[in-house]
Amino acid sequence: MPVTVGPYGQSQPSCFDRVKMGFMMGFAVGMAAGALFGTFSCLREIGMRGRELMGGVGKTMMQSGGTFGTFMAIGMGIRC
Template identity: 55%
Template sequence: MVVVGGGYGQRQNISCFDKISNAFMMGATIGITMGIVFGGVSGLRYGLRGRELIGKTAITMLQSGGTFGTFMSVGAALRC
């Protein structure tokens, strides 16, 4: 009897670099989303409006996205 491959649960051969880059992108996406929330809320608490609020939120987005993306990629590298 021949078993046909494919379907749910089949593993693919993915390189370690691909796993690390996917983990970084996933972590950066989550970090940017959290940066929008926390940066916007903290900017509004400080009374920022307009360009100041957008600048504060953008800086928070980049910092949290880079940080969380780096931690996720390091975790993926340790599992390779």
């Protein structure tokens, strides 16, 4: 399959690069959402404090980042 060239001689990113970028963007958005929702949840509903709070928020951030990143990567893969 020939590489498509843009108007200024630049080649387009490969499908794998697009999927990687989709995962990274989704992971970043998921981490931000996980920080907001995780902090609220741990403070308000569970009543965590200190080291326990940081661990709970970090776990929530990683879970939501991984989940949203995976779905964004799948979406970018479908678009290739």
